[in-house]
Amino acid sequence: MFVGSAQDGVSVYVYPTDRFKTISLYACWVGELDAASASLTALVAYCLRRGTRQWPTFTTMQAHLEELYGASFRADVGKLGEHQLLSFRLEIPDGRYLPGHPDTLGAGLDFLQAVMQEPNLTAAGHFPDDVIAQEKDILRRQIEGLINDKAQYAMLRCIEAMADGARFGVPRYGRVEDLTAIDEQAVAARWSEGRKRWPLLLFGVGAIDAAGFEAAVRERFQGPQSAAPLRPPTLFAATHDGRLVVDEEDVRQGKLHLGLATGVRLQDADYSALMMYTGVLGGFPHSKLFVNVREKASLAYYAYARVDAALGLMMIGAGIEFSDFRPALDIIRRQLDDMREGRISEEEMAFTLESFTNELKAEDDSPSALIGRELERRLLGGGPTSDELEASLARVTRDDVVRVAGHVNVDLIYFLTAHGEVPAGA
Amino acid sequence: MRETDALIQETLVTEELPSGLRVSVIPRPGQRRTYATFATYYGSIDSHFRLPDSGHTVDVPDGIAHFLEHKLFEKPDGDVMSDFSRLGASTNAYTEYLTTTYLFSTTQHQDQCLQILLDFVQEPYFTAENVEKEKGIIEQEIRMYLDMPGDRLHSNLMRALYVGHPVRLDIAGSVDTIRQITPEELYQCYRTFYHPSNMWVFVDGDVDPDRVIAAVSDNQARRDYKRQPPIPRILPEEPAAINQERIAQRMPVALPMLAIGYKDPVADLRGPALARRELVTDLMWSLAIGRSSPLFFELYEAGLINDRFGAQYEAAPTYAYSVLSGETRDPDALLERIERGLHNVHFDEEALERHKRRNRGQYLALFNNPGQLAYAYNSFHVRRLELFHYLDELDGITLDAIEERFHQHVRADRRALSLIEPEGAER
Structure with a gap:
């Protein structure tokens, strides 16, 4: 269990345990996801990983991480609902299992503090010009490179089309056109102004003394001067009436996605019923989508349904032959009809419950899963712990699932296909 | 056999059963998941072999090991995945060059799950229809x-590096080869390679090792297996030279991708010799072009690589190679700078000690994730490496050994390139 507190805009939560060979630290500033500034904020994260006062170059930083027994470090931006997160992840081998038993935790906190609060700035208080130019370039290519992973790309395109300019559709790295326009001084300004506004969350998992850790963090990290309270994101509502959007690229396999509105979010009472819905429909190998699209019809290698708990948005995806667009879509629609009309067996309910229970228990074995769930709860202003979720899933009945199904609506259909392989009627 | 590593505080218990099946357990008190694998020393490169009893030669279509992996999940009364689902467990399988591995991960009913795993892998059901x-x-x-x-980049590189060794073929085979596969061929491969003498079980979890071994042993006792001698595999003679200098392919990508491969001729490389070569080569690349090296920074600053660029060494008894790969805006310039950088490389004593520390930390992190630990164990086992002794030679590795290795391995005549170019790019 996480223990800790939120004070003066700094939240510190620790999960003390002896189960891991490493100590995992995760810190993030919580910014507002906003189209105009998303790429600037991303650039701040990229520039911060380039050097600190103590370790002024990329090379000295990397050498220091090697000294720390190959600690792994990553500065990045993430997205949760309508928040943009500047995140800093550090995983350090636990000194108890190393020759000489060094104190790696203190060294790890020092490193995080240096990265986030003491960047290597010029005398004028800016990030060095060459660092900005290089990181801009890297970030631009990162954004342009999203097309490389076709399944991921298709999903992003589908979400973008569903959002229609709404905040949640802003890609986490922002847009290339905004990036190009960023002037050199804006980056450090964004960092120092953000620190005054952005709530800071810091989590630790591993053999950590909670009280000592919280004190050490509060000593090192100052909170924002005036942090706005974290607001849960707006519930996603369907507006596209099942419209079809098609992209043509030189691909060998089509990616079919359906974006749906569910009307239910993590903090809602029906969330566990929605989870059961998603699990029965497409969470596991026994689920309707896998069984019917893959096993029975042999149309796909994968077919799944997932839910974004922050927005109440559901995504269905499958990789199919271009010419199978209609049959695959028909089968998927039939599964949605079955859900709505309650054609759900006792077995499907029982298997899904067992599978989710297993997944939730297994979170205890993964520092990043533990941190991920706690972070989600803190950001969305509540929601169940994994134990609470496990208990409430067990109480969900088929009627609950059917009730939730009544509010699930297809918003948009997206198909990534090859040139000229556009389904009839599109 | 029971072995404990006092520093990392882990224990490994291993026993070989009369059928030849080897069972290994790492008890992990407090871990919620039990993670178990059942693996066979049979992978995508084993399409040509001799039957161990008659000595007859067999040739089967490429991709058959992977096909077999898919088909083992199907039973007369349905798919075995639902048997695991029923218990809330998840199951999966994967085929690699050397091995095929079946696994489950569960937080409950682990005894039943273990029986299902052992049963389904040992009870094939192939029909013309399925x-x-x-x-x-x-x-x-x-x-x-x-x-x-990324997959194409690697696959093309392997075709460029190897002339005849089947690592040059895609693990899943091709649409054409898999269409030829028949139930008879599947049964023949199954009977040959899925014999317990050619297989092993690995479990990590909050379990009693003796109970796990007893459970596997009881399951084996129900089947009538006699020990089988090793299966001779037929591999074509592979020259030390590469097959082709360069393979380029166009795809819808934003940026070109470059992979530089160095072929490392080996013959029956196993055990401690393989461990040492892996450690030395890994340290060599880290020093030459790792993230804290001057060369890495030079390439990064020039905008030729991003932070995902890296070098990796893969070694197995019959093939070994290094790959340097990443996305780049200018593959020609990147290649030229790397060549020049490697030509002028300076190996530094202090950096070597730092990278040895990093190796220790990374080894330790293997024990943090049940799946990763099982993967590491299996990949070690098939190459006759001992998990708890992998780093034994680390401290003794000198700069001289690194330099010698560099001159032996990083040779222009053993180098091949694979390139993915964006569509519509002018070259």
Whole structure:
């Protein structure tokens, strides 16, 4: 269990345990996801990983991480609902299992503090010009490179089309056109102004003394001067009436996605019923989508349904032959009809419950899963712990699932296909 | 056999059963998941072999090991995945060059799950009809890989490096080869390679090792297996030279991708010799072009690489190679700078000690994730490496050894390139 507190805009939560060979630290500033500034904020994260006062170059930083027994470090931006997160992840081998038993935790906190609060700035208080130019370039290519992973790309395109300019559709790295326009001084300004506004969350998992850790963090990290309270994101509502959007690229396999509105979010009472819905429909190998699209019809290698708990948005995806667009879509629609009309067996309910229970228990074995769930709860202003979720899933009945199904609506259909392989009627 | 590593505080218990099946357990008190694998020393490169009893030569279509992996999940009364689902466990399998591995991960009913795992892998059910049906699914899987630029990059590099060794072929085979596969061939491969003498079980979890071993032993006792001698595999003579200097392919990617491969000729490289070569080569690349090296920074600053660029060494008894790969805006310039940088490389004593520390930390982190630990154990086992002794020689590795290795391995005549270019790019 996480223990800790939120004070003066700094939240510190620790999960003390002896189960891991490493100590995992995760810190993030919580910014507002906003189209105009998303790429600037991303650039701040990229520039911060380039050097600190103590370790002024990329090379000295990397050498220091090697000294720390190959600690792994990553500065990045993430997205949760309508928040943009500047995140800093550090995983350090636990000194108890190393020759000489060094104190790696203190060294790890020092490193995080240096990265986030003491960047290597010029005398004028800016990030060095060459660092900005290089990181801009890297970030631009990162954004342009999203097309490389076709399944991921298709999903992003589908979400973008569903959002229609709404905040949640802003890609986490922002847009290339905004990036190009960023002037050199804006980056450090964004960092120092953000620190005054952005709530800071810091989590630790591993053999950590909670009280000592919280004190050490509060000593090192100052909170924002005036942090706005974290607001849960707006519930996603369907507006596209099942419209079809098609992209043509030189691909060998089509990616079919359906974006749906569910009307239910993590903090809602029906969330566990929605989870059961998603699990029965497409969470596991026994689920309707896998069984019917893959096993029975042999149309796909994968077919799944997932839910974004922050927005109440559901995504269905499958990789199919271009010419199978209609049959695959028909089968998927039939599964949605079955859900709505309650054609759900006792077995499907029982298997899904067992599978989710297993997944939730297994979170205890993964520092990043533990941190991920706690972070989600803190950001969305509540929601169940994994134990609470496990208990409430067990109480969900088929009627609950059917009730939730009544509010699930297809918003948009997206198909990534090859040139000229556009389904009839599109 | 029971072995404990006092520093990392882990224990490994191993026993070989009369059938030849080897069972290894790492008890992990407090871990919620039990993670178990059942693996066979049979992978995508084993399409040509001799039957161990008669000595007859067998040739089967490429991709058959992977096909077999898919088909083992199907039983007369349905799919075995639902047997695991019923218990809330998750199951999976994967085929690699050397091995095929079946696994489950569960937080409950681990005894039952273990029995299901042992049973389903040891009870094949192939019919003309179910084999035909699977072809559609695997074809979609192959097409999915064909759209993955990273996968193509690697696959093309292997074709460039190797002349005849089957690591040059895609693990899943091709749409054409899998269409030829018959139930008879599947049964023949199954009987040959899925013999317990050619297989092993690995479990990590909050379990009693003796109970796990007893459970596997009881399950084996129900089956009438006599020990089988090793299976001779037929590999073509592979020259030390590469096959082709360069393979380029166009795909819808934003940036070109470059992989530089160095072929490392080996003959029956196993055990401590392999461990040492892996450690030395890994340290050599880290010093030459790792993230804290001057060369890495030079390339990064020039905008030729991003922070995902890296070098990796893969070694097995019959093949070994290094790959340096990443996305780049200018593959020619990147290649030229790397060549120049490697030509002028300076190996530094202090950096070597730092990288040895990093190796220790990374080894330790293996024990943090049940799946990763099982993967590491299996990959070690098939190459006759001892998990708890992998780093034994680390401290003794000198700069001289690194330099010698560099001159032996990083040779222009053993180098091949693979390139993915964006569509419409002018070259």
